[in-house]
Each structure stands twice: as structure tokens, then as C-alpha cells.
Amino acid sequence: MKRMEIHAEMDETTRQAREALLEKLRNDPRIIRFLQTEKQDGQFLEQNAGAMGRYLDSLDRCSRCRGLEFCRQPMKGRGLAMHVVDGILEETYVPCRRQQAVMDLRRHRSSYRIFHGDPGDLELSMKSISMEGETPEYMCSYIAAMQSVDKPGGIFLYGQPGTGKTYLLTALANDFARQGLKVSFVKVPLFVQDFRQSLEDPEYRQDMLGHLKFSDVVVLDDLGSEGISKWTRDDILFPVLDYRMQNGKKTYFSSNYTPEELLEKRMWVDLDDYNAFHAIPAASGTDPFPGTAGENDRKLAEKFCCVSGCIFSVAGRLAGNSFHLEPPVVKCC
Numbered sequence: 629m630k631r632m633e634i635h636a637e638m639d640e641t642t643r644q645a646r647e648a649l650l651e652k653l654r655n656d657p658r659i660i661r662f663l664q665t666e667k668q669d670g671q672f673l674e675q676n677a678g679a680m681g682r683y684l685d686s687l688d689r690c691s692r693c694r695g696l697e698f699c700r701q702p703m704k705g706r707g708l709a710m711h712v713v714d715g716i717l718e719e720t721y722v723p724c725r726r727q728q729a730v731m732d733l734r735r736h737r738s739s740y741r742i743f744h745g746d747p748g749d750l751e752l753s754m755k756s757i758s759m760e761g762e763t764p765e766y767m768c769s770y771i772a773a774m775q776s777v778d779k780p781g782g783i784f785l786y787g788q789p790g791t792g793k794t795y796l797l798t799a800l801a802n803d804f805a806r807q808g809l810k811v812s813f814v815k816v817p818l819f820v821q822d823f824r825q826s827l828e829d830p831e832y833r834q835d836m837l838g839h840l841k842f843s844d845v846v847v848l849d850d851l852g853s854e855g856i857s858k859w860t861r862d863d864i865l866f867p868v869l870d871y872r873m874q875n876g877k878k879t880y881f882s883s884n885y886t887p888e889e890l891l892e893k894r895m896w897v898d899l900d901d902y903n904a905f906h907a908i909p910a911a912s913g914t915d916p917f918p919g920t921a922g923e924n925d926r927k928l929a930e931k932f933c934c935v936s937g938c939i940f941s942v943a944g945r946l947a948g949n950s951f952h953l954e955p956p957v958v959k960c961c
Contacts, residue, residue: 649681666712676717683710696726739805741839744815752799773800782880793882797847809844817854840868851883852890
């Protein structure tokens with residue numbers, strides 16, 4: 629391609645500024661190295677002084693970098709890169725090393741079918757979690773989470789808010805996503821709210837349920853904090869967990885409630901259910917449904933709450949083990 633030459637007269641001030649810039653460029657080691665790498669000479673530098681000046685400014689801004697949050701580049705996290713193609717200088721903005729590291733950490737975002745988290749959460753990994761100062765319970769939960777990776781089931785984490793349940797399961801979900809597995813990380817109250825607001829869009833609702841059913845790994849975070857109703861129980865949780873149990877899909881849970889409290893919370897979705905269940909006389913011996921009078925009366929009780937019982941049973945079989953997180957824990961939900 630033939631270069632077009634344009635001649636224009638410069639006033640004295642402009643001429644002096646240009647000479648000062650050229651002098652600066654000629655003596656800068658980075659520019660000298662660029663010219664050597666691209667096999668260009670002083671004439672090339674004079675013809676592209678303005679562009680090379682912008683390149684040097686970009687390098688200077690990066691050399692004083694204190695982190696992405698303090699980035700002074702026109703495009704945050706991206707610096708100016710120069711290449712010579714057929715004698716023509718081409719300018720492009722490319723990610724700096726800090727931005728590239730963040731992009732590498734977040735590249736697995738495409739493996740998520742649903743992700744109810746902040747962008748920064750995508751940078752978490754199990755290896756990045758320090759056990760320094762953590763409680764024995766948290767360490768036990770961390771070990772159990774790590775060991776669950778190669779086992780068929782997941783784990784159920786419960787404890788008070790702020791004990792690190794979400795933090796731990798987010799890191800674990802990221803590690804699965806980095807392996808290329810399809811993952812859905814769902815905050816159950818948010819999912820229920822979104823599902824309720826899309827009642828007039830059955831296709832969207834089916835897609836969302838499909839993600840929870842068919843993902844390789846599902847994390848149901850904050851289970852039990854959503855508004856309890858027969859609808860959420862029967863139309864959302866039960867079909868999802870039943871499918872995942874029948875097909876051996878890895879599923880993780882976190883809750884502010886113990887497994888026993890969660891079972892009780894899900895059984896009594898209205899006062900009639902509660903009264904009907906507790907009206908049955910107590911029987912001697914051990915019974916998984918306390919307050920029933922054996923097998924026959926148990927069936928009567930199950931008429932009101934069998935679905936809730938199944939949901940807990942499914943969750944128990946999916947999760948495998950429960951671990952209690954006791955405060956204080958350094959990490960927060």
C-alpha cells in the first residue's frame with residue numbers, strides 16, 4: 629500500500645513540541661526496543677511520532693499501576709499495543725496482565741447455566757480459601773467439600789448467617805465450572821421470586837427448571853429462606869430434586885436451618901396441615917414422623933405432608949452428609 633504524503637507548515641511552538649517529543653522517543657529504552665523488534669528506523673519514528681507518543685503514555689500509566697481499581701487507562705484494564713503491518717502502524721487495546729488474570733479466572737462463566745452471584749465471586753476457588761483462624765467445624769466442612777468432588781453425592785451445609793456457607797459453595801461451584809461441567813448456582817429465595825414473576829411465561833419457567841434438573845452440578849443456596857407455599861414445594865423443589873435423585877446428579881445445599889428444622893418448616897405449609905398432623909395420637913417406639921400412631925396413622929399423616937417428607941428425603945439422599953458451621957468464622961456469606 630502506497631503511503632499518502634501530506635505536507636503542512638508548523639508554527640514555532642508546534643515544531644518545538646514535536647522536536648521535544650521525538651527526542652524523548654529516541655532516548656526511551658522501550659521505544660528503542662520496539663523499533664528493533666519491528667525492524668524500523670528513525671524515519672518511521674518521525675512519521676509516527678504522535679502515535680508512538682500515545683503508546684509511551686500508555687506504557688507510563690501501566691508502569692505506575694496500583695491495581696485495576698486505580699487504572700488510569702482510557703479503557704480500564706487495557707493498554708495500547710502497537711504492531712507494524714506492511715509498514716503501517718496499527719494500534720489496538722489489549723488486556724494488561726492484571727485484567728488478563730481476572731479474565732482467566734472468570735472464563736468459566738460460560739459453564740454456568742444460572743449464577744446468582746457477584747462478578748467478583750467468579751474469582752473464588754477452593755485453593756484460594758485459607759484455613760488460618762477458622763473453626764474446626766469450618767475445616768471439617770471444607771475437607772468434606774473437597775472430598776465430595778470425587779464422590780457421587782454432595783453435602784448439606786447449615787449454620788447461622790455469616791458462617792461461610794455461601795462462600796465455600798461458591799468456590800466449589802467455580803472449581804466444577806472450571807472443569808467444563810455445567811453448573812447452576814441458585815439462591816433459592818431469588819429463584820422462587822423470579823419464577824413467581826414469570827407465571828405468564830411458561831417457556832421461560834420450563835427453561836429455568838430444566839437448568840436445575842439437567843445441570844451436572846447444582847447448588848441450592850439459602851434453602852428454607854424462601855417464602856414457603858405448596859406451590860414452591862410441589863411445582864419447583866420436588867420435581868427438581870426428584871429428577872436429580874433418580875438420575876444421580878450431584879447437588880449441594882446450604883441453609884440457616886438444621887435438617888430437622890428444615891423438615892419441620894417444609895411440612896407445615898399451612899395451619900390445617902399442622903393441626904391434622906398433630907391430631908394423631910403418639911405411639912410407642914421410634915418413628916421417623918414423631919406424633920404418629922404407627923403405619924396406618926402414618927399414612928394418614930402422609931396425606932398432608934408426604935411431598936414435604938419426600939423433598940427432605942430426596943435432599944438427604946442427594947446431599948449425603950450434613951455439616952454444621954459454628955461462628956465465629958472469618959469468611960462471610
